[in-house]
Structures are given as structure tokens and as C-alpha cells.
Amino acid sequence: MTNVHNFNSGPSILPREVYEEASNAILNFNNTGLSILEIGHRTPLFEAVLHEAIALVKELMQLNDSYEVLFLHGGASTQFFQVPMNLLDASATAAYLDCGTWGSKAIREAKHFGQVHLLGSSKDKNYTYIPRGWRVPDHAAYCHITSNNTIEGTQQHEWPETDVPLVSDMSSDILSRQLDFNRFGLIYAGAQKNIGAAGVNLVVVQRDLLGRVERHIPTMLDYRQHIANNSMLNTPPVFAVYVCMLTLRWLKKLGGIAAIEPVNQAKAALLYDTLDRLPLFTPTVAREDRSLMNVVWVMEEPALEAEFLALCKAEGMVGIRGHRSVGGFRASLYNALPMSSVEALVQLMEHFAAKRG
């Protein structure tokens, strides 16, 4: 099959050269005669992979020396409880913004560990906008914000001025836009969008936030234990870390976040402009809160939706159907998605609008 355009929301498209290198490494890793799947994790072979991945994260995110970079088992959902378990005492309060499906799940887990102060919520309108006009209470242990809402297609474009440590789930937009990452106390992200393959979690944490809670933390859930053991407390997800390293290498070679950001902006602009221009398609999200990574829209008539979806499938467009909780369509435009895929989608929209509009 040729001309597949992969708009999957995650796991999602990765650079072609990452597939090629990973495929080779499964047969013969670094000319060792061994598969990447059979090398010991406590060998210089894998240590070099892990160290390079960590160094690339620090470099691409321009992190200062107060941060630790960890590759942990599990996805972001594990961090929903691991963050409060490590940072929130039972009597303390954390501030959370309820701006989407993932944030609301994070809130539910946090409530079992301490008090949650709700900064705001956009649940009243199915999370189609980012709540504004709130202030982080000074006494909060941390302030948790989902930076991009994969399902609903909104993105945080403004960050609060506060001395309270910012914690952010950046699963679906990390490494896609320039941010001062040194403003954050803790950042976490499932790897399977912009970092690499599913099965590993990136956690970036400021060292001095840790060790402040009273409760006992199981060894495998204690960030300090992972720091002390350089992300090798137990057997890490070797291959998933390797794919992250390859993807991070690719991003660096491209010029890093500063180079990919304008490409991401151009891809999103092309698609949103088309949606705004063609009356057949209706973006669901408040204009000022639109995500550059996940573009969500609906069509007025279910019959037309079904027809357009079928057309997309016939043209090799994968992962274009909206999340079951939102309906309609969603195109995810992660770092590795080429502009040519967005152009193909836009052409299809124009074609369809000319025929049915």
C-alpha cells in the first residue's frame, strides 16, 4: 500500500528513518550480531542508549541543572496517581485545572491522596475551551495543568504567573512548541506521540520538589529511587527507550523545537483555515484555544460524515475518526506528520465540499 496518511492520535506516526533504524536494530543492533531485544539493560550497549536519550531531552528542552530526566514504565495514566503520591501530603492541597478528559482523570486520582482545589472547569461545554480568570492559591503544593487536550483538541496557550510549582501533563504536545520548560516543577508525557513508541513515560522533575511528603511510597513509584538508580531501578522498557532515543535524535538533527514549531504552526494553520473556509466542516473548539496538535471538527449531517469518512479511508487517511466521546473527526498533526499529509487531507476536503457543499 502506498500513500498512507497517518493522523492517529497516539500511538502515532514516527519519522521514517526511525522505523528503518529500529527495524535494523531488531536484527543486528550496532553491529553486535545481537538484537536490541536481547541485549542486557545493564550493559554499556544499553546504557549508551539511555544516557543519550536523557541528554537529548535535556538539550531539546534546554533544562537547567535542577532537573532530573526519567524514563519510567507506564503511560501518563500512571502519573495521574504517581504525581500526588510523591508530591501531595494527605492534609495538603493541589490546584488542578479541569480542562479535558485526561485532566479530569488526574483530578479523580489526586483526590485519594490529598485535597484538590479546582481552578476552573470547561466541562459545561464538553471541554471545548480553556477556562480562564482563575488564580493559583499560594498555599497549593502544586498546580496541575494538561498542556494539550488530545481528545477535545484544545491547548493551553497561556501559563499562570505563580511561585507554586507547575505540574503539566504534556503527553500530546511535548517537543512541539517552544516553552520555558524551566518554569515547571514536573512535566510528564506518555512517549507515544512526539517522543517515541508506546510503553514508556517521560518524567522531568525538579529535584528539590521530592522528599517532602510523609507517606510511604512503594519503591517502584518513588521518583527518588528512580533518580538514585538512573532510570534503571528495574529492567526498563529497553526497546521503547531506544525508539525515543532515535526520535529525539531525529528532532535534534532537524534543528530541535525551534525548527519544528513553525512547521507545526503551518500544518495547523492550513487545516484550520480550510475548516473555517468550507461551511461543510465545523471546528468544535474556541478559536483562541485551538490545539496545534489535534484538530477536531464535525459536520452537520451524519450521512455526510459517514460519506466523508469513507472517502478518507479510501484515500489512505488513517486515524481520522473523532474520539468516541466527541464524535466527528480528529486529525492529529504530531511532529513526524509531514505537511504533505495535511495537504492531501485539505485537498480531499476541497474536493468533497465542491461536490457536496
Add this chain to the structure above:
Amino acid sequence: MTNVHNFNSGPSILPREVYEEASNAILNFNNTGLSILEIGHRTPLFEAVLHEAIALVKELMQLNDSYEVLFLHGGASTQFFQVPMNLLDASATAAYLDCGTWGSKAIREAKHFGQVHLLGSSKDKNYTYIPRGWRVPDHAAYCHITSNNTIEGTQQHEWPETDVPLVSDMSSDILSRQLDFNRFGLIYAGAQKNIGAAGVNLVVVQRDLLGRVERHIPTMLDYRQHIANNSMLNTPPVFAVYVCMLTLRWLKKLGGIAAIEPVNQAKAALLYDTLDRLPLFTPTVAREDRSLMNVVWVMEEPALEAEFLALCKAEGMVGIRGHRSVGGFRASLYNALPMSSVEALVQLMEHFAAKRG
């Protein structure tokens, strides 16, 4: 490089055809034109992989209908705390056998959740034997035994007669020998030895053991949540599960556990016979407790050890150095290691003994 013999203790050797299929799937999975790394986990494509992996586990282990098979994030170390979190109330008691490094870590984690009754310990002799002469107390919530001690090279060859649910960490010998798996309440195993690639955990659990504890369990740590969501509570480690499925397929095609067990016995017998015959090499483990998976030995003189290790390396023997806590040598003879690798090692030993013995 040719003739690499991989005796790694895990991650470890997998069948050649698994590498080949996995390598192809990274470029083009099932002729979809997509990489296995970029397919959505909630698509029929991946669901078929997961369902086949689960069905193969049930078939190979001949599990009855009271069991659930889960593929979870993390390695066995995660299960050290997740088992007591799900099965042990704060006031209840679990019985543990302290027969090696991993079991002792499991005990340490369990003590934070409830009471631990120590059945026996072989710590007095560096875990070189399996403690006997103990009885499981009737009131125990469960009885935890490590079935094979990867580091020390011992293996549980007898299992207690008890009505208390048996819980076993089978990370390093699962699927290698016939056992009545239906005698166990819960079995867990990191995948990276006999099941597949690092980054996923197999948990087999009897449904009616769950839901008996009082404490709140975070969603991602609650087995019942994973059961209710068919191991798809969040994005699973897609590729690691895929490699498990391929490896399980290979084992089934070979004839299952009944077919691989005599091969494993023959490999271990050849190596232990050689160790017993050549005075230069000294097995460290009590004869009746020897592991068929991990064979551990030392040599009397450090200079000879260094010389033999260098010779092994020169001959393409990988992963032969003993664990840092034991010293000497360790050869891991997992399912996918061919007899020819054991023969090559034995020949090298004969050769070395003739020269230096």
C-alpha cells in the same frame, strides 16, 4: 559477527523468527503500509494481537475459566507492591518464602501493606538452596514463592499442599516446565525472559481473589480495572505485547511447554554434568535445588576466572559473567537458547580444563 551465543539473564535471547517478524512489522505491519509502532491501540489491528496473546497464554498454561490474563506496564518489581496492594489488608497476613534477591524485595514491599509471615529463608547461605520444612499458616491471605531465582540459580521443584492461594513470581521460568498452573491464585512474570521483550508484565489471576481488600487502589494499579478494560485501561506497551504474541506463537508451534521442557532439561543436564565432572568449575547451588534456567558456578582462582571469562568473550559468549552479588559465572538457558549454544560453552570448558585443569 557470527556465532554469538547469548546467555543473558534477561532481557535475553528470543527466537530468530521473532526478530525477523518484528523487524518486518516495524516497516510494514500485516501489509497495512503502517509500522506496528504507529497503529492505534484501539483498532482491530492491535486488538487482534492482544487477544491472540491472551488466548495463547491461556492455551499454553492450560488455564481454566476462573483466570484472567493481563498484560500490564512495568516489570515484576511493580508486582512486588501491586500484589499486596490488591490482595493484602493492613491487618491480614501473607506468607512469604525468602529464597532469593527478588523474593526478599517482594517481602520488603509487602510489609508496607500488611503483615508478613516468613515461611523460611536461605539468606544464611547466600540463597544457594531452597528452604524446606515449613508449613503455610491456614489464616494467610496468600503464600508468595519465587519459582526460580534468576540471580542465585535455584528453582522451586516442590510446591506446598495448601488451601491458601499460591502467588508466584515466575519471571525467569514461566513456560519452561510443566506445572499445574490452576493450583495458583496469581502468577506474575516480567516478559523479558521466556515470554517476549522487556517493557510488559504478564499477570494471571483468579478472578475471585480480587475485591477483598479495604484500601483504595489507584485506578492503574487495580487489577479489576484492567480486567474490566481487557488490558486496555490506558495505552498498552503495544510493541512489547506484539513481541510476546510472536514468541508465544513460536512456542505453540513447537508443541508448547510439553515440547520445550525436555529440551530445557537436556540443556541444563549437559551443563551441570560438565560442571560436576570438571574440578576447575564449581556449581554454587544445592544439587536438588538447581535451576534449569540459570546455571551458576565459580572457579577457585580469580586469575583463572578472568582468563576463562576472556576466552568466553573471544568465542562470542555473551552474558556469561555472574551477577555482581554472586560473582563467578551464570549461563541462562531460556526457551529460545539453542542446545548448540550450550554445546559450544561445554566444549570451551573442556578445552579450558584440558589446558589449565
